[in-house]
Amino acid sequence: xxxxxxxxxxxxxxxxxxxxxxxxxxxxxxxxxxxxxxxxxxxxxxxxxxxxxxxxxxxxxxxxxxxxxxxxxxxxxxxxxxxxxxxxxxxxxxxxxxxxxxxxxxxxxxxxxxxxxxxxxxxxxxxxxxxxxxxxxxxxxxxxxxxxxxxxxxxxxxxxxxxxxxxxxxxxxx
Amino acid sequence: xxxxxxxxxxxxxxxxxxxxxxxxxxxxxxxxxxxxxxxxxxxxxxxxxxxxxxxxxxxxxxxxxxxxxxxxxxxxxxxxxxxxxxxxxxxxxxxxxxxxxxxxxxxxxxxxxx
Numbered sequence: 001x002x003x004x005x006x007x008x009x010x011x012x013x014x015x016x017x018x019x020x021x022x023x024x025x026x027x028x029x030x031x032x033x034x035x036x037x038x039x040x041x042x043x044x045x046x047x048x049x050x051x052x053x054x055x056x057x058x059x060x061x062x063x064x065x066x067x068x069x070x071x072x073x074x075x076x077x078x079x080x081x082x083x084x085x086x087x088x089x090x091x092x093x094x095x096x097x098x099x100x101x102x103x104x105x106x107x108x109x110x111x112x113x114x115x116x117x118x119x120x121x122x123x124x125x126x127x128x129x130x131x132x133x134x135x136x137x138x139x140x141x142x143x144x145x146x147x148x149x150x151x152x153x154x155x156x157x158x159x160x161x162x163x164x165x166x167x168x169x170x171x172x173x174x
Numbered sequence: 175x176x177x178x179x180x181x182x183x184x185x186x187x188x189x190x191x192x193x194x195x196x197x198x199x200x201x202x203x204x205x206x207x208x209x210x211x212x213x214x215x216x217x218x219x220x221x222x223x224x225x226x227x228x229x230x231x232x233x234x235x236x237x238x239x240x241x242x243x244x245x246x247x248x249x250x251x252x253x254x255x256x257x258x259x260x261x262x263x264x265x266x267x268x269x270x271x272x273x274x275x276x277x278x279x280x281x282x283x284x285x286x287x288x
Contacts, residue, residue: 025186028193034230035228080241086243090228
């Protein structure tokens with residue numbers, strides 16, 4: 001199963017359980033899940049930046065300056081790696097508590113395996129994004145919106161815009 | 175050392191839910207700190223597990239993004255600013271000072287609660 005589907009299953013399950021794990025607070029649930037998933041691109045970003053910058057630093061600096069740059073990036077990489085490991089553990093616990101399969105079937109004590117998994121995650125998400133594959137949930141969500149509801153929300157947010165009482169497709173009369 | 179205080183918006187650390195939260199905010203950041211475990215028992219036993227902690231930080235307006243691993247591991251995100259136009263130096267310094275003041279306050283709160 002793709003990571004994107006696992007994320008979706010977590011969100012569906014949280015909704016089905018009325019966000020019980022968060023005392024009914026949906027906003028907390030979304031922020032919690034996002035906080036975990038954001039750690040993966042954060043780690044990948046450090047790794048990529050390190051790969052890009054290392055040849056430049058070796059060419060540009062020497063001695064103490066070079067050591068400073070390399071050590072700083074190493075520390076950041078370790079922090080981000082630890083963050084990703086923690087997030088996988090948390091997402092696996094969350095999935096288990098929701099009766100779902102583990103988010104990532106990986107031994108989080110194996111740092112290299114975690115690094116590889118983050119690479120797979122980022123690659124999958126990136127490819128999903130650039131291939132513009134239409135997300136089913138988004139599609140259904142858009143279908144569920146009715147134009148009157150959108151118009152009312154817009155009217156509330158932008159009161160100075162004139163709205164036709166007989167709503168057209170957009171609810172807006174310009 | 176400058177501090178920019180946070181208000182505690184909600185404190186659900188002692189409720190019955192599986193995942194507890196402490197929500198903070200000021201003019202620059204909204205921060206939610208989550209604890210996935212028995213906070214009351216762990217706190218009482220002075221055994222808060224850093225592995226149960228996670229933090230979601232939402233910058234407001236132009237505040238710099240923060241990555242918060244735990245109270246002692248906080249990064250200010252400057253990735254998009256590896257180089258900045260000279261015209262934005264003052265603004266960047268101001269943003270960093272704000273981030274610094276907020277981090278000082280946040281660390282104090284995190285050490286207090288966790």
